[in-house]
Amino acid sequence: MKREHKLKIIALILTIALWYFIVWGKPIEKTIEIPIEYFPLKRNYLIEINPANAQLKVLGTRSSFRNFNQDSLKFVLDISKYPSGVYQVRLPIEKLNLPSEVKVKEITPSFITLVVKKIITKDFPVEIVFEEELERSQKNKILVVPSYVKVRGTVDGIYNINAISTEPVSFSKLVEYRELEIKLVTPPEVIEIKPERVKIFLKEVKKGGKDEKKVIWH
Numbered sequence: 001m002k003r004e005h006k007l008k009i010i011a012l013i014l015t016i017a018l019w020y021f022i023v024w025g026k027p028i029e030k031t032i033e034i035p036i037e038y039f040p041l042k043r044n045y046l047i048e049i050n051p052a053n054a055q056l057k058v059l060g061t062r063s064s065f066r067n068f069n070q071d072s073l074k075f076v077l078d079i080s081k082y083p084s085g086v087y088q089v090r091l092p093i094e095k096l097n098l099p100s101e102v103k104v105k106e107i108t109p110s111f112i113t114l115v116v117k118k119i120i121t122k123d124f125p126v127e128i129v130f131e132e133e134l135e136r137s138q139k140n141k142i143l144v145v146p147s148y149v150k151v152r153g154t155v156d157g158i159y160n161i162n163a164i165s166t167e168p169v170s171f172s173k174l175v176e177y178r179e180l181e182i183k184l185v186t187p188p189e190v191i192e193i194k195p196e197r198v199k200i201f202l203k204e205v206k207k208g209g210k211d212e213k214k215v216i217w218h
Contacts, residue, residue, distance in 0.1 A: 027059050027061055028059070028061070028062060028065075029057065029058070029059055030057070030058055030059075030060070030065065031055055031056070031057050032056045032057075032073065033053050033054075033056075034053060034054050034055075034056050034074055034075055034096075035053050035074045035075070036049055036051070036052055036053060036075045036077065036091070036112060037074055037075065037076050037077070038076065038077040038078075039077075039078060039079070039080075040079075040080055042080075044118065044119045044120075045084075045116055045117065045118060046115075046116075046117040046118075046154055046191070047079065047114070047115070047116060047117075048113075048115040048117075049077075049112055049113070049114055049115075050112060050115075051109070054075060054091055054107055054108065054109065055107070055108045056093075056096075056104065056106075056107050057104075057105045057106040057107070057108075058098070058102050058103060058105060059105050060099070060101050060102035064102050065102070068097070068099050068102075072097075073096055073097070073098075075092065075096070076095075077089060077091075077092075077112075077114070079114065079116065082114060083116065084116050084117060084155075085115075085116055086113065086114070086116075087113070087114045087115075088111045088112075088114075089111060089112055089113075090110060090111050091107060091109075091110060091112060093107060117155070117156065117157075118154065118155045119152060119153065119154055119155075120153070120154075120155055121150055121151065121152045122150070122151055122158060123150055123151070124148065124149060124151050124162070124164045125147060125148055125164070126144050126146070126163065126164055126165075126166065126184070127166065128144055128166050128169065128182075128200060129166050129169065130168065130169055130170070130171050131168045131170050131171070132170070132171050132172070138171065141202055141203060142200055142201065142203070143200065143201045144198055144199070144201075145198060145201070146195070146198060149164055149193055149194060149195060149198070150193070150194045151164060151190055151193055152190070152191045152192040152194075153187075153189050153190040154191075156189065157187075157188065157189020158187075158189065158190060161187055161190075164185070164193060165184070165185045166182040166183070166184055166185065166200075167182055167184070167185055169200065174200060174202050175202060178201065178202045179200070179201050180199065181197050181198070181199050182197060182198055182200060183196060183197050184196055184198065
């Protein structure tokens with residue numbers, strides 16, 4: 001009986017060892033999503049990376065995947081050498097801190113699109129947009145403050161801008177209140193407008209006067 005017990009114990013140990021080898025020692029495939037970051041932060045530049053994440057397909061054992069923190073993995077691109085333009089940049093797989101037992105099988109995508117845009121600030125006149133069609137005599141009674149605003153955006157984005165428009169405003173409402181604060185419309189590719197709102201006043205302005213020249217009509 002003792003011999004039989006010993007054989008059963010040995011068989012159990014072999015079964016457990018075989019199970020451990022199959023479960024923990026057999027290579028498995030795994031897909032990890034890795035964020036893509038960049039350095040340094042370039043002042044007065046707009047940086048776009050597409051896509052923002054990469055899919056990394058790796059091969060390893062269960063035990064090897066337990067030996068590192070997958071959440072700490074990330075691609076970091078050095079963009080200091082890239083001036084304004086659009087580039088295809090290879091992801092540096094070799095710089096990932098992977099355990100030696102984990103092998104990279106596939107990465108998607110292997111190249112990302114890097115867009116570097118120069119940002120500038122420029123003054124633009126304010127264009128008042130009215131819901132009604134105004135006569136010249138009515139236009140001459142209106143003043144906008146400030147008449148120019150600072151626009152911050154990419155060179156390409158503000159290249160075709162001539163003026164910054166207000167949201168549509170009712171002239172009859174202006175007649176009622178004599179003064180209105182109106183929000184400005186932000187064109188595409190514009191990052192910031194300062195100030196974001198202007199005031200319009202119903203005020204008698206002499207023809208050819210200084211204030212009249214500051215107003216652009218829609």
